[in-house]
Every structure is written in C-alpha cells, then in structure tokens.
Amino acid sequence: MSDITKQSLTELVKNIKDKKLSSTEVAKAFIDRSEKSKELNAYITEDFTSALDKAKKFDQKPNLDLKLPGIPMAVKDLFCTKDVKTTAGSKILNNFVPTYESTVTDNIWREGAILLGKLNCDEFAMGSSNETSFFGNVQNPIDKDLVPGGSSGGSASAVAGQLTPITIGTDTGGSIRQPASFTGTVGLKPTYGSCSRYGIVAFASSLDQAGPMSQNVKDCALLQEVISSYDPKDSTSIDFKRNQYSKELTNNIKGKKIGIPKEYRVDGMPKEIEDLWQKGIEYVKDCGAETIDISLPHTSYALPAYYIVAPAEASSNLARYDGVKYGFRAKGENLIDMYEKTRSEGFGTEVQRRIMIGTYVLSSGYYDAYYLKAQKVRKLIKNDFDEAYKKVDAILTPSTPSSAFKIGEKTNDPVSMYLNDIFTVPVNLAGLPGISIPAGYDSKGYPLGLQIIGKAFDEQSILNIAFAMEEKINFRNKITDWWIK
C-alpha cells in the first residue's frame, strides 16, 4: 500500500485491524519519511530502531482490540518517557533520561501505540515559534523558514509534514492550538484536569494541559479518548465521566448555540482573520447551529494576567533545575557559584526572562500588586465564560491574530511574540477546553485556524462542532514536500 504516511490515524487503525497493513510497514513508512525530513528539525531524539523492534513484536502477536494497534507515534519532548532522553528543549536537561513514564504517554502505549521519538519544542514550552529550543528552529512544512508556532512546534511540524500520524503536545497558553493553526492541523487543549500532568515537565502547573494534535477531528477525538484519564498521581486531575469521544462523534450540531465574543475583534487584527471568522460563522450556521453575539468583558486583561501567573509558577517550577541532582551542571567555586553558572549556561534567554519576571512578581511588596491581582483577573475571566455559557453551548473565535511568521521575525520583540497567544490564553486561565481547526488560508497561502471553546468537561460538543465544520470547510493542507530532496 503506497502513501501510508498520507493516511489519517483512523485509516491506519482500520487498515491494521483489517490486516491490510502491519505495524512494521506503518512504522517503516513514517521512519523513512522522518529520515528524509531532517531539515524540518522536528525531532530532538529519534527512537527508530527501538520503534521497529516494537512494531515487529506487535506484528508477531497483534492485539487488534486496542485503540491504537501498532501505531507509531512521536511525542513532544516535554513528556517523560522511560529510558528515552527527555530534554524539554533545554540544555539543562540535555542528558536527562527518565526512569519513569508520564501517565499520558503510558495511556498511549497501553493502547498499542509505539514511540517513534521525541519532538522539538520551545525550551520548557516557553515560546510561540519554537525558536527558544536549545535544539534549534523547527521548520514549518508549509513553507521554508516559516515558524511552525510554539511551543509544540515540533509536534505540529511532524503531523503536518506526515512524520507521525498523530501526536501530543502541551498547551499552557496556546501551545497546541497556535502551532496547529500555523500548520493547518487540528489541536485540542482539553479541560484542565482532563489529562494527567504526571510525568510532564512542568511549565505553569495551574495552566498546563496535554492534548492531541492531528490531521483531522476524528483522529483528535480518538487520541483524546486514549489520553484523558483520572490519575490519583496528579492532585489536580479530575474524576469525571469521560466520553468515548470518537464513537460519540457526530456532525449533527443542529440547534447548538455558538457565541461570538465581540472582545475578540482586537485592534489591528488583519482583515484576513476577520474574514475567516466571518466565514466560520457562516459555516456553523450552514450546519444548523445558531450564533449569538456575546461579551467576555475582561478579555483584554487575560494576556497581562497570563504573563504574570505563568512566569510566577514557572520561576518556582524551574527551581529544581539547579545542577545538584540531574541534568547539566556547570563547575563552580562553591554552591551559589555552581547554581549561578549552571542556570545561566543551562537556561536560554526566554526561560531566564520568564524566571526573572516570575521571581519579581512573587517578591514581597509586589505579590499583591501583581500575582494576587492577576489571580483576581483570572477569576473575572472565568466568570465571564460562566456567564456566557448560560446562553451558549460553545464559543467561536479565531485561533491566532495572524498566520505563521518567518523565523527570526519576532525574536527580538517578546511582546509582539506574546501577542500570538491573545485568543488562546483566556481559555487556559479559565481551565476550559478549546480546539483549533484549519479553516482557510491567508493571501500567502498560509493556513489559518478557528478556535472553538467549550464548557468545562464538554470536549464532546466542541469536537462535534469542529467535526461538522471540518466537513463544510473541506480544508486541504498545501504541503509540497519542499524539504525533501
């Protein structure tokens, strides 16, 4: 069977279950394509030999009842994988090999999937362009020298470039949805507490969520079904009834009420984005849903609040990388000197910037003015959504204020970089689920995404809406394989 790598996850699962494809064939195809795609720099660590061994083993005794039977899959290098190097895109963890497995990846392997390798990302998931990775830029398969977005840039690039049939990323302020939008792929950030954070290198604990990134909505639903689980090892994991998202997936969204928040019409938003949003409104209406204008009055405070809360938590979460126990250690004259050198040399500029912001906002005398205030804003943002959800079932917005930009274009302008997250951040602050689906192109032919935000724990509704819209939009990613010589 040719063009294995062009198949969706759902097709691959079906073909393996129907014994039309073996796990080994599928693994080989993705490994071959990954080998040819080094220029994308999507991988930090390849685990191809081991993946082939596992595929062969699977084929010898295939368990076809599993949800991901023998499916090879690369994952973001923020998930700890047993015996496979896990770097979080940082020099400070350059030599770190966990002895344990994250709950999310464990759930995936238990359903029969096979690890292909670890995908590039912004250092400690801090970035919107994958340019902060110690392991270098990732190329967007859409066009040369285009960023894939971030922080799950390697994941987005690998799915769009068909180096892996599907993947997982993590999303703290938009790190799944923004790169999905930039690469013409689907990315879901689940409700906070849906997927366990156990074994995921922490960035901002109260915002971090793992989620699927895929070619289409159905694949996304299937992977969400696998990775979402209640986990007693994560105190913020929530024990709620989880749907069989892929089985319950329907394009019937008749009568659903979709909110259109006026505050997302931000100053200076390109007309292309405005038009795309308008088209999205037409699509949902075509599907039989009703759109309602709503207001989320505190939206403009979300980004500043986020850039206080996230760095504050990060500054504390990253304190453990001190050269004492594992990871990179610089030589020092004494303990303090060792700390300073290790952390100065081990962390990149963006990470250091956020640690300093975080340390500052938590300092005595500033705590109330920054951190406490930001937490209050967060509550107000949550209340905005609660209020809106009395009237609507879901909310439709653009995913990002622009399409993908060129590598290096924004590296010296952190604020303009941070603005990338303007539509995604409120969702994290409120702990809600949000999905980005490809919905069109800008004038350069770069993909643009629309975001559907749901009620807490109601991933099913936004998957259904996305599924229905996907049919109408009929988006085709324009991948030319420019990087394959």
Added chain:
Amino acid sequence: MSKKNLEYLINRKDNQYEVVIGLEVHAQVLSESKLFSDSATKFGADPNTQVSLVDAAFPGMLPVINEFCVKQAIKTGIGLNAKINKRSVFDRKNYFYADLPQGYQISQFKDPIVGEGKVILDMPDGQKEVGIERLHLEQDAGKSIHDLDPQNTFVDLNRSGVALMEIVSKPDLRSPDEVSAYIKKLRSIMRYLGTCDGNMQEGSLRADVNVSVRAKGSKEFGTRCEIKNVNSIKFMQMAIEYEANRQVDLIEEGKSIDQETRLFDTKKNETRSMRSKEDAHDYRYFPDPDLLPLEVSDEFVKELKNNIPEMPDDKKKRFIDEFKLSPYEATILVSDIDTAKYFEEVVFKMGKNKDMKLAVNWITGELFAVLNNKNLEISQSPVSAKNLAILVNLIKNGTISGKIAKTVFELMLDGDKDPQKIVEEKGLKQQSDPKAIEALIDKIINDNREKAIEYKQGKEKLFGFFVGQAMKASGGKANPQLINEILKKKLQ
C-alpha cells in the same frame, strides 16, 4: 509558695528584666510514609534509601497529600484544644539549597490546618496557660553532610519530604523552666495521640526559640531574636539564659537589640548571629498550584475527635479521683503515655484487693531507678506490668516482706521472671507461722543468755541484735512484725 519567688527575672544593679519567649516547635509527624510521597520514614536508614522521584524533585513529579498525615495534624490540633480549619492551603516557600530538591518547601503560610489553641502547664506554683497561635503541616528538607569530603558536600534525601507539624506558641512563656514544661507537655500530648514520637535525639522534636526581654512590669515587647533549630530542652534553656542576658547587657549599655536570626553553639554555650533582618530571605510564598486547597468535612473532624484517647489532663484528674493518688503522684504517672499505660495495667492486674500506694511507690521508686540506670524507656521495661502487679500483691498479702521483695525484684530483672515462681523456687516465702518463729526465738535467747539478761537490765539497744539473729536464722524470711511481737514478749 508565693508566685513572686518563682518569677524568673534578670537582675542588673537597680533594674529587673522579664524574659518573653515564644516557640516554633517542629514535630515530625508519626507516619510510615512522607507528606506527599509514599517513601518510608524510618530513622537511621542508609543515606538516600528512602527517596522517591517526588522527594528528589524529578521533572514532572507531583505531590499527592498523605491523608494519614492530615489526620495526625488534626488530632494534634484537637489535643491542643485548637480550632481546626476546614479549609487550609499549601504554599511554596521558595529558596535554593542543596538539600532542598524542589527549590521550594511545601508549607502552609496564610491558611494553616490548625488555628488558635492552648495547653496547660503544671508549674510548682500552680497551673499556667500557654496560647497556641497555629499548627501547620510542612515538608522537612534533606540533610547536607559537609564533613565527609574536603571538597564536596554530600546530600542525604531520606528526610526530604517527611511531614512536620510546626506548632507556633504565643509569646506566653517567661522562663527556661516554663519552656521545659511546655516542651514536655507538647511531647506528652503528641505521644498520647500517637502523632509524634517526641524523640529529641533523633530530631523528631526541635524548636526555633524566640527570645526578647523587657523591664519588669512593662507591657511592650522588646525586639526579639530567633534562635534556630535547638534540639534539646537543656540546650533551649541554656540558649535562653545566654540570649536573655546578652540582650539585657546590651540594654544596660544603652545599645539597641537587632532583630536577627541566631544560632546556639552548644560547645561554647553562646548564641551567634546568623543573619540580620535585612538579610532575611524573600521566600516568595504562593499557593502551590500542584495541590488543591485542603478541605476537610465536619464529619471527618468529628470522627477523629470521637477517637481521641484520654488526654493527660483528664487522666490525671481521674487518677486523683479514682485511685486517690496525690496530684504529685498523678502528674508523674500521666506525664508519659507509656508510664500511664504501665501503671494502669499494674492496677488492673492487681485485681480487687490492691494497694495503690504500694504500686505507685514501686513504679516511681524501684522501677524508675532501674530504667534510669539502664537508660531504658518504660516501654522497654525488663519487668512487665503483670509481674510487677504480682510482686506488689505478694507484699500486700504478706507472702514476702518489702525487703525480700527487693531481692525478688532483682531476680525478676533477668528475663521478666514471675515473682511467684522466684519466691517458691528460692524458698523466699515469708515465715509467718507464730509457733515456728517462737521456736526459733526461743533457741536464740537460749544461745545468747547473757545478752538477754543485759537487755532485761536495761541495755535496750540489744533488741536489734535479737531481731537480726532471728532474721538471719530464718534466712531473712521471717515476718519482721511477728519477730518484733514475739521477741518483745519473750524478753520481758
């Protein structure tokens, strides 16, 4: 005794100073596993053998609260007559140190699990109430070992993440003796509850001591200094004496006291400045986002309350009422849960016809002396409560004399032997047959005719000689009272 005489004051020329002390006691929660991980907490294990990925702060590891430790803290709060907060919050206290793997300690800052309470101290001049400000749960740090290598510091993480209760008193203590009584009382309460073993040698109980001084009669507090991490009552007392005198000297010299953190040097018996207020850490406390606020229901607290054992103050009252002990005796017997348990078991085993005074005397006399000599806890007593009860009963019913009992007790020490058997095997049973004793005495008088005459002529001292001879002849077994009675009759 008037209260005035017992007041602890520091005298200088014309001035008298009062010492004000507040304690922050760190008590290790008695628990098989740590506060946020399932690692063991055994004392004295090989370095780094009781460390989980969570304790060593590996990437992606998350804390999960140990419910047992929460129960222990609440029980302690109940024992301190304190308010139990149904909602408490774990915060991160951020600072860098080699034995603090996370780079922060998980503690409770703004919302502790236990609020205000009080404990009652029995002082020689009466009872004294000491206020409790709060009790909160927190993680212990690991241990840095600096003396194993000239260049390197070694880190042992066995203690990292072990649950501690920090019990903060109000500044209600006024003397080293009150501090001693307070620590002993806390220890007693926690040992009754089984929430802390109170073992100071193993570091299960240690304290930061806040000391300030003020002119006698003044209502204002002076500037305080905090003496960090003192691990014995004796050292606390020494540190307070030194520190209070140091502060008084400064005031007398017209100098001011700097608010600072000090260390107590146990070898030189002095406190030394560690860091000033200006150098104090900014711990950047904030709620730990890995943990939800800790919420406990009324039922949860009620259930724990219902299962609180009889506490020392109540037990003391009962011992006085029920067993007619003196307050002094009762205080000694209830001060430690194991002593109280031992005593109550002796009482139970003595059965109906018991001699409470005798039992108390044997426990606080002979038994305590042995334990002291052998440096044993009462829980390790070589003589069981059951056998001590038998021994006391043997004295009470006249089977053996108090003197013989001491011999029997010595023999019991080796393998907790049954005193009844010892008495039988060694033939130590008291000779209480008047005819046999009479015969014995007749023989002695016969053998010592001259002395008997001398006695009758007025040399009364010789009575003791005859008692001694009779005892000797009976192998020490003759009932001394009978010997006395019969001798008196025969020598008339």
